[in-house]
Amino acid sequence: MAPPSMNLKVLLPFQVFAEKTDVTRIVAETRDGSYGLLPRRLDCVAALVPGILIYETEADGEVCLAVDEGVLVKIGPEVLVSVRRATGGTDLAQLRETVEREFLALDEAERDVRLVMAKLETGFLRRLASFQHE
Secondary structure, three states: OOOOEEEEEEOOEEEEEEEEEEEEEEEEOOOOOEEEEEOOOOOOOEHHHHHHEEEEEOOOOOOEEEEOOOOEEEOOOEEEEEOOOOEOOOOOOHHHHHHHHHHHHHHHHHHHHHHHHHHHHHHHHHHOOOOOOO
């Protein structure tokens, strides 16, 4: 009898980044820390933060991916990971540097843009409200 395993699919907005079968374990990073999945774990959903996603198969051994924020969904043996960006590599230190340099820096820029947009929207609504009262 074959040991239990999972099927992993890593999805990007416009493509499938990776699709693996016979995955024996998965470790992903959430806001509360690392989150491990084994084949017989109950179904779950987890919000992912930019970090390293690790999965293991008999054929490939342990594989590391740098992923941006997203969501992980486990339903039975199927595990779907949907993230904005992902990259693979062999050097764990290089992947960690990629996460810090590219994914987190872009998140800061997006936060700045959202803050500016919120200020513009607030100013517009104030002017519209004062215009309606005249």
